[in-house]
Amino acid sequence: MHMQYKRLLKTFLELVRIDSPSGREEKVIKYVVSALGSIGAKYSVDKEGNIYTALGDKNFNPVLLSCHLDTVESGGSIVPVVTKNGVIRSKTNTILGADNKVAVAITLEILRLISEQKIKSRVEAVFSTREETDGGIRKFDFKKVQSNIGIVADRAAPLGGIVMSSPSILDFDIKIKGKSAHCAVPEKGINALTATTYLLSNLKTGKIDRHTTLNIGLIKGGTAVNTIPESVFLSGSLRSFSNKSFEKVQRRIKVLLKNTKRDYNIKYDGNFDLYCRGYNYKKTDKAVKRVIYALRRVKVKPKFEVSFGASDANAFVEHGIKVVNINDGSKYAHTSKESISISSLNKLFDIYIEYVKAEII
Ligand SMILES: [Zn+2]
Structure with missing residues (x-):
């Protein structure tokens, strides 16, 4: 196992152990802020608890990585287990919190790879609060963001899916x-x-x-x-x-x-x-093309989907930042059956790596 996958798994398991239902994200904010500190990334935290950071070479066009820190009510302390088939799930009858700790963990590990110069890119990240309830992102200062495009992996469905429309x-x-x-x-x-x-x-x-x-x-x-x-x-x-x-x-x-x-x-x-506000993307949009490129690089077939749900992508799009919501490879979000395989977690990480490295814009 590559060191970067090992670190990702460790970060993910640490994150899911931190209880962070909507409105009570203090502990996970502390964790992320301390991780950003050790990575050497400058960050700011707003009144809602939204964390903004940027890292990497300013000669590149920046891309935005969006994720949310909160979960639905967990149902108790989350104890993750890895089954012998390589699937991560909750040991008890709580949720796992893959929604959206998968994206939080991957975002942190991407930033770590940039700080170690293993990826050359310019990345901005927004870790939001209360996505599952009233949307802490709605009060975020979007003027901070330089990126025109970005991604968020916030849909519990097989990898490759790209949300083209949201209501x-x-x-x-x-x-x-x-x-x-x-x-x-x-x-x-x-x-x-x-x-x-x-x-x-x-x-x-x-x-x-x-x-x-x-x-x-x-x-x-x-x-x-x-x-x-x-x-x-x-x-x-x-x-x-x-x-x-x-x-x-x-x-x-x-x-x-x-x-x-x-x-x-x-x-x-x-x-x-x-x-x-809803949005509709076209396959020819730069924001979507970069996702397609990243998926193809790791041999995952792009699938163009419609979602009746919303994500933080809606808020970014409303402010002119074309963030694309992609499937995260997890299953049964918001239930005690929630799970993700280690191979999907690693694959999603690969998609992110190719996405931030891509220089097609
Ligand atoms: Zn979510």
Whole structure:
């Protein structure tokens, strides 16, 4: 085993042992910052905990390596094991945290190889927080970044996959407010639940069209069996690859809210938070071509895929930095079956090495 693979495995296993669910990334930030210190890379940490660093020869066009430090709730202390077939998984019923510690470990090892002059390149890296929840990256100072292109390996699927399209995502909360009254005198109240029922029965959810999905995932309301429900809270998520359809569904929700107010005499509060903008790449985009080049160098066949999920790539693209999300070779992310083989881990590392070395731009 090459020394560089050995080091990668050690770093990865150390990283997954550090519990870092979204919002509680302090310990892993400390680890990464100390690793950057020993590598000799200058870095900065912002209020959100996002770490930025840059390293290497300034004569090269820089590329950005993006990864996130947090995980979903782990379910306990993570103890990684390597099976005799060379697969890394959790010893107990926790997640492994390959999402996204695989990319964190590889990014650190790439920086180490650059500092040892084993790779000649210019690399910037952003280690973000709360990717799994509200996205610490959204408050990152994108002006720091010099790179026009970059990669993030944040998709648990076989190596070779390149995410060509990702949707815009809007998460929203709606509060429908009526007036409570004893159930014996319903005429004194305004039933928020009746109004909500009207709203929901007139709102198409699920697959809206070829490009768009709408989900109402949370419903809360009412206070007692003998009380007219005063308030109902709804939370949902709208995802679309088409801006037109994305705007149309939003307008539809807002019109329905107005009609519900008019017909049922309720009040409402709507909080519509654009989580991220979508993007569509072409195979001829420089950002994608460099990934294809790297994959071919290590004899992995590129596959062009569409994802209904988002990643930090969306935030970078929104700020003009064409970051491409690629498959990381892991399996069953966010579950206790999460795993990655050592051969996939090493292969992904090879892809990164070829990617940062490439001088086709
Ligand atoms: Zn992830």
